[in-house]
Amino acid sequence: MKIAAVQHDIVWEDPEANFERLAPTVAQAAAEGARLVVLAEMYSTGFSMASHRVAEEPDGPSVGFLADRAAAHDLWVCGSVPVLDPSKADLPFNRFVLAGPDGVAAIYDKIHPFTYGGEHEHYCAGTERLTIAVEGVRITPFVCYDLRFSDEFWSLAHHTDCYVVVASWPAPRRAHWSALLAARAIENQAYVVGVNRVGTGGGVRYLGDSAVVDPFGVEVAGAPEGQEAVLYADIDLEKVQKIRTRFPFLNDRR
Numbered sequence: 001m002k003i004a005a006v007q008h009d010i011v012w013e014d015p016e017a018n019f020e021r022l023a024p025t026v027a028q029a030a031a032e033g034a035r036l037v038v039l040a041e042m043y044s045t046g047f048s049m050a051s052h053r054v055a056e057e058p059d060g061p062s063v064g065f066l067a068d069r070a071a072a073h074d075l076w077v078c079g080s081v082p083v084l085d086p087s088k089a090d091l092p093f094n095r096f097v098l099a100g101p102d103g104v105a106a107i108y109d110k111i112h113p114f115t116y117g118g119e120h121e122h123y124c125a126g127t128e129r130l131t132i133a134v135e136g137v138r139i140t141p142f143v144c145y146d147l148r149f150s151d152e153f154w155s156l157a158h159h160t161d162c163y164v165v166v167a168s169w170p171a172p173r174r175a176h177w178s179a180l181l182a183a184r185a186i187e188n189q190a191y192v193v194g195v196n197r198v199g200t201g202g203g204v205r206y207l208g209d210s211a212v213v214d215p216f217g218v219e220v221a222g223a224p225e226g227q228e229a230v231l232y233a234d235i236d237l238e239k240v241q242k243i244r245t246r247f248p249f250l251n252d253r254r
Helices: 015-031 061-073 144-148 150-154 171-188 237-246
Strands: 002-007 036-038 076-083 093-100 103-109 132-134 137-143 162-167 191-196 198-201 204-207 211-213 219-222 229-234
Touching (some): 002 211, 015 036, 015 061, 015 229, 061 076, 061 103, 093 132, 137 144, 137 150, 162 171, 171 204, 211 229
Parallel strands (some): 036 076, 137 162
Antiparallel strands (some): 002 229, 076 093
């Protein structure tokens, strides 16, 4: 399956402006043969702690954009969105949404709010992990800070071919981002698709460093520093199986 990882800037707290900017990018990715298009964390607003202002209903316009683009181009589109879901919590969730040609297929609420940045005061932590098959590829999504918690990845490794991590990871800790993407791929013998934004938002600078890492820890696609770009990579299920068979390290976990 061909994935398009979109390293993009975000117009701060302006969903309509971001829809306008990203719609042609999704269309181009579809034209290039991508079957899954991955956008960044809080792709339509930026990583805003003004949750009372930016959060939308579960079927709000930011979720609607993902579903509309997926239907229009007959593919899969994902990213995270600030969503207020009163049936689950009083605070909004930082919600990863995966939309397919037939509508929203799955959601995952970020399990680890970024307490260092105060996210836990404005967004509720999710409790359920997710793995979903997308055109035969078993995909497990995580959001930004989740990347630091290896146990979350380990718990789903046997059932995962590709981890997708969407992020707003700041420039001062960019080395951590790149190291952890590679570590999660090596530890779990799975692809890791890391999509981080660029630009500035809320006074924070982002350099991107988006990458696709294969199950042996080799970067097969990387984005230029600080620039908008689309990375294309094929998720090769045969490679996952060959590496896990030749190096059966997952079997030794306790």
